[in-house]
Amino acid sequence: MSGSGADPPGFAGILETCVYYSRPKREEVERFYVETLGLSRVADWNDAFACRLPTGILLAFEREALDERPGPVAAHGSLGPGHVCLLAAEGAYEPWRRRLRDLGVEITQEASWPDHKRSFYFHDPAGNLLEIADQDIWPR
């Protein structure tokens, strides 16, 4: 019997989320995630870096390096803006909005979601669309 019809085994969560940047933007992008967003960098390579958040790892990869990476492990890299939404820590939504404004990061839109939940949008220096939400804005 194949196990294909059985219930899927389940996941504990999403471990890695990726964004991509163009080579000349490397320093600017890394400064943005590490200094502006204050993420904790846990790994660093010529063509990528990784930051830890409480629920997983945000990886930023140089998209031009896609063809240079050996083997299937790193055979990825996309062109065009990706999207990641970060969940603000308790009470940190307004402070995030203030901090980004103070640092000159343009907030391109604010959105209202059911049950008075909110999020706002901005871009990283590579053009990826980032979002910070004050709560989990998705249905259970």
Next chain:
Amino acid sequence: MSGSGADPPGFAGILETCVYYSRPKREEVERFYVETLGLSRVADWNDAFACRLPTGILLAFEREALDERPGPVAAHGSLGPGHVCLLAAEGAYEPWRRRLRDLGVEITQEASWPDHKRSFYFHDPAGNLLEIADQDIWPR
């Protein structure tokens, strides 16, 4: 005083992680995430769907719809393979490998990480590189 020099406010985690697919792949991609990977779909649109995992939401967007989406909220969509790593539930790593093999999903590589941690790689029908890890394989 601007708050820009102060400690960043902090995040609770990554709320949304995105992959992109090409329009003709929609049904196949959705079947893959919902049936093969057994993810729980919490939202569904013409050009996107969203699945909940224990730590956040995995969104799949049709990349051709990028130019058709109104406003900055959805102004994203990338070409080329993205990458997401999912963390297997406790004890579910081998069952996942078995299930995918049984369902004819090619496992393109297995990787060993420090401290006997493991992960394997495969592709979704849109060409995105997916990975399932048995543990958090990243430094603290």
